[in-house]
Amino acid sequence: MIDLEELMARAVAEGEKARFHAPPNPWVGALVVDARGVVHGVGHTQVPGDAHAEVVALRHAGEASRGATLVVTLEPCSHTGRTGPCTEAIIEAGITSVVVGTLDPDSRVAGSGVRALRDAGIDVKVGVAESTVREQLAAYLWHRETGRPYVVVKVAATLDGVVAMADGSSQWITGDAARRDAHVLRARSQAVIVGAGTVRRDDPRLTARLDGVVLEPLRVVLGQAPRDAKVRPCWERSGDIATVLDELGAHGVLQALVEGGPTTASAFIAAGAVNRIVWYVAPALAGSSGTVGALVDVATATIGDLRRARLVDVRVVGEDVRIELEV
Numbered sequence: 001m002i003d004l005e006e007l008m009a010r011a012v013a014e015g016e017k018a019r020f021h022a023p024p025n026p027w028v029g030a031l032v033v034d035a036r037g038v039v040h041g042v043g044h045t046q047v048p049g050d051a052h053a054e055v056v057a058l059r060h061a062g063e064a065s066r067g068a069t070l071v072v073t074l075e076p077c078s079h080t081g082r083t084g085p086c087t088e089a090i091i092e093a094g095i096t097s098v099v100v101g102t103l104d105p106d107s108r109v110a111g112s113g114v115r116a117l118r119d120a121g122i123d124v125k126v127g128v129a130e131s132t133v134r135e136q137l138a139a140y141l142w143h144r145e146t147g148r149p150y151v152v153v154k155v156a157a158t159l160d161g162v163v164a165m166a167d168g169s170s171q172w173i174t175g176d177a178a179r180r181d182a183h184v185l186r187a188r189s190q191a192v193i194v195g196a197g198t199v200r201r202d203d204p205r206l207t208a209r210l211d212g213v214v215l216e217p218l219r220v221v222l223g224q225a226p227r228d229a230k231v232r233p234c235w236e237r238s239g240d241i242a243t244v245l246d247e248l249g250a251h252g253v254l255q256a257l258v259e260g261g262p263t264t265a266s267a268f269i270a271a272g273a274v275n276r277i278v279w280y281v282a283p284a285l286a287g288s289s290g291t292v293g294a295l296v297d298v299a300t301a302t303i304g305d306l307r308r309a310r311l312v313d314v315r316v317v318g319e320d321v322r323i324e325l326e327v
Helices: 004-016 053-065 086-093 112-119 130-136 138-146 176-188 196-202 241-250 262-270
Strands: 029-033 039-044 069-074 097-102 123-126 150-158 162-164 191-195 208-210 213-215 218-222 235-237 255-258 276-282 310-317 320-326
Touching: 004 029, 004 039, 004 069, 004 097, 004 130, 029 053, 039 053, 053 069, 053 086, 069 130, 086 112, 097 130, 112 123, 130 138, 138 150, 150 176, 150 262, 176 208, 176 255, 176 276, 176 310, 176 320, 191 196, 191 262, 196 218, 218 241, 235 241, 255 262
Parallel strands: 069 097, 097 123, 150 255, 150 276, 191 218, 191 255, 218 235
Antiparallel strands: 029 039, 029 069, 150 162, 208 213, 276 320, 310 320
């Protein structure tokens, strides 16, 4: 008997290969398998305007697609955009059953893909390993449901929550491995947000540098960046957080990484605009006299008002600890 959970896990792993290049499309993975569970085709979403995961997997499988099962992390599209409907390609390939991880909330899909397949006589099963799939596609799903990017706040601090010393120095609190991991966060995000104060103080590039490859997410500065700042060209925005997120969502940004200092991070948290926090903790103590804490102006008056979050992941990264929270 085919282990659908295991096959969906393989499809999720395949989809991860598209994480950096697929947006604003979702990073989908797909497999074509026969009745014995043998995989004949694999595929993941290509760059925008190129083939979706289902089509890549069907092409890979060729004639083996006829009578086979397609395992795909996200509901196949049934509309014509930059590419043709995936449902048509599935039907024409002779697929007899489709296993879907989760439905696509995009208003152009939203169940219509499943209906089109079923209307063609194809057996469709929805919801296999759904929690895993939704975790992987969290940013895409949030964007399609709300019109805004999924917001991740990144903090690098000492064990006692300090992000800058009494003399203002902050580079580097965490080690090389944590900083590289932070570049992965940038690469997974289509926009990086900082305050103008961070630009003036640190003059960051805000690029994602991974294994010799430089990716450039949209650089967003809240306020005015100096004319000679390394972050240029950039978006300079002075509106409220809600307006900024609406603009980024309309621009196709699925995930935005907030890398600003305490003022910017605290403003997003206070506004209730944060989905996740990735907090790197260095095994070091700085003390409170004259140092700068990770958060400002988010004081909690009583224990009942604590801003609680769900612990998603904790792991050691080099010499530091990486804590991931879902807000």
